[in-house]
Amino acid sequence: xxxxxxxxxxxxxxxLSITKKVEPYIDWIEVGTxxxxxxxxxxxxxxxxxxxxxxxxxxxxTFDNAxxxxxxxxxxxxxxxxxxxxxxxxxxxxxxxxxxRHGKQxxxxxxxxxxxxxxxxSQLEDAILCSHVSxxxxxxxxxxxxxxxxxxxDQQVKIAVAGGISIDSFSEIAxxxxxxxxxxxxITKAEDPALAAKTFYExxxxxxxxxxx
Amino acid sequence: xxxxxxxxxxxxxxxLSITKKVEPYIDWIEVGTxxxxxxxxxxxxxxxxxxxxxxxxxxxxTFDNAxxxxxxxxxxxxxxxxxxxxxxxxxxxxxxxxxxRHGKQxxxxxxxxxxxxxxxxSQLEDAILCSHVSxxxxxxxxxxxxxxxxxxxDQQVKIAVAGGISIDSFSEIAxxxxxxxxxxxxITKAEDPALAAKTFYExxxxxxxxxxx
Numbered sequence: 001x002x003x004x005x006x007x008x009x010x011x012x013x014x015x016l017s018i019t020k021k022v023e024p025y026i027d028w029i030e031v032g033t034x035x036x037x038x039x040x041x042x043x044x045x046x047x048x049x050x051x052x053x054x055x056x057x058x059x060x061x062t063f064d065n066a067x068x069x070x071x072x073x074x075x076x077x078x079x080x081x082x083x084x085x086x087x088x089x090x091x092x093x094x095x096x097x098x099x100x101r102h103g104k105q106x107x108x109x110x111x112x113x114x115x116x117x118x119x120x121x122s123q124l125e126d127a128i129l130c131s132h133v134s135x136x137x138x139x140x141x142x143x144x145x146x147x148x149x150x151x152x153x154d155q156q157v158k159i160a161v162a163g164g165i166s167i168d169s170f171s172e173i174a175x176x177x178x179x180x181x182x183x184x185x186x187i188t189k190a191e192d193p194a195l196a197a198k199t200f201y202e203x204x205x206x207x208x209x210x211x212x213x
Numbered sequence: 214x215x216x217x218x219x220x221x222x223x224x225x226x227x228x229l230s231i232t233k234k235v236e237p238y239i240d241w242i243e244v245g246t247x248x249x250x251x252x253x254x255x256x257x258x259x260x261x262x263x264x265x266x267x268x269x270x271x272x273x274x275t276f277d278n279a280x281x282x283x284x285x286x287x288x289x290x291x292x293x294x295x296x297x298x299x300x301x302x303x304x305x306x307x308x309x310x311x312x313x314r315h316g317k318q319x320x321x322x323x324x325x326x327x328x329x330x331x332x333x334x335s336q337l338e339d340a341i342l343c344s345h346v347s348x349x350x351x352x353x354x355x356x357x358x359x360x361x362x363x364x365x366x367d368q369q370v371k372i373a374v375a376g377g378i379s380i381d382s383f384s385e386i387a388x389x390x391x392x393x394x395x396x397x398x399x400i401t402k403a404e405d406p407a408l409a410a411k412t413f414y415e416x417x418x419x420x421x422x423x424x425x426x
Contacts, residue, residue, distance in 0.1 A: 009281055034278055038285055040253035063274050063297060064324065064347040065247055068222055072251055084276060086299035088325050091349040111277065112301050114327070134277040136304040 048077025261290025
């Protein structure tokens with residue numbers, strides 16, 4: 001289980017500063033869509049330069065122009081880039097091929113996908129499928145509690161989970177052993193981000209130990 | 214009918230240079246998703262500063278975090294920002310409210326939407342609905358010829374049409390009198406962009422005259 005720190009609604013300097021504080025307790029660093037749209041690929045480059053040994057996820061939320069956007073992300077230092085599960089299949093497949101060619105990974109954001117789209121995405125080799133309750137859904141309260149880890153018959157599917165994950169909700173999510181647990185404001189807006197990150201880290205460690213007993 | 218020049222896969226300097234050449238023949242300027250993701254809001258600011266009297270469309274393709282992203286676009290000088298029709302309705306509604314509060318407009322990209330989503334979007338007051346064949350669909354050849362202008366019983370709905378529009382396909386599209394016709398490589402990749410833009414401009418003018426006869 002990897003803990004992915006999601007950096008959103010921050011300046012690049014704030015993102016670097018907060019990541020430095022929590023670095024020992026996180027595995028993946030997500031350069032959020034809001035940073036990419038505000039600062040462009042400079043945001044991805046800055047985080048990769050500062051943390052070259054971490055897995056950098058560019059949350060590009062690609063929907064079209066897949067090869068071009070994914071190559072931008074990889075050239076800027078991303079190890080993983082994201083595509084929307086609601087995108088045309090031809091774009092998702094182009095993301096998969098581009099990532100494969102560069103030895104990188106694809107995370108597919110399942111937000112607002114149909115069952116058919118989820119099924120199609122789950123058949124793509126090496127994709128990470130991200131079950132996601134969006135910021136706007138969280139803030140509107142309409143999807144509180146809808147966060148769940150999808151189950152796939154194919155055990156090869158790697159799952160990520162995102163959306164308002166707190167110390168309270170983490171332990172339930174961890175029991176499903178997702179490949180990635182994505183945490184944003186649960187760390188970045190905590191009074192003590194390092195303490196919050198350390199708490200998640202220790203809960204994840206405990207869960208891994210339990211799973212191996 | 215407004216002609217919207219779509220600027221994609223270009224540096225900011227190239228985008229400024231090409232727009233200067235075609236400025237008299239276009240109405241709206243779209244800062245494409247690829248420019249936003251590569252250069253951030255600097256791309257929107259640069260185009261607005263250079264062409265303050267044109268309508269600037271930020272093709273943000275918002276999918277979540279709607280208020281934050283739309284306020285970024287409007288603060289950078291956009292007059293219109295885009296949201297994906299496949300986004301959760303709560304996000305689309307947040308885009309509509311944010312635009313209204315700023316006296317700006319929303320274009321909803323209908324790419325890969327369900328019939329139900331199109332219906333919901335067509336009920337949103339003042340939205341511009343964009344019928345869109347994507348770059349990846351064009352390049353794969355899977356959707357050649359699928360470009361169409363949706364018809365809505367409510368005549369208040371404003372329509373935009375995008376995707377591989379050429380001088381050959383323009384005249385058929387123009388007969389539907391869309392509010393916006395979006396042209397990218399048909400101008401930017403023409404041997405003589407100014408001549409291509411002038412041709413579209415004169416075809417649009419002719420169509421308007423025919424419509425008033």
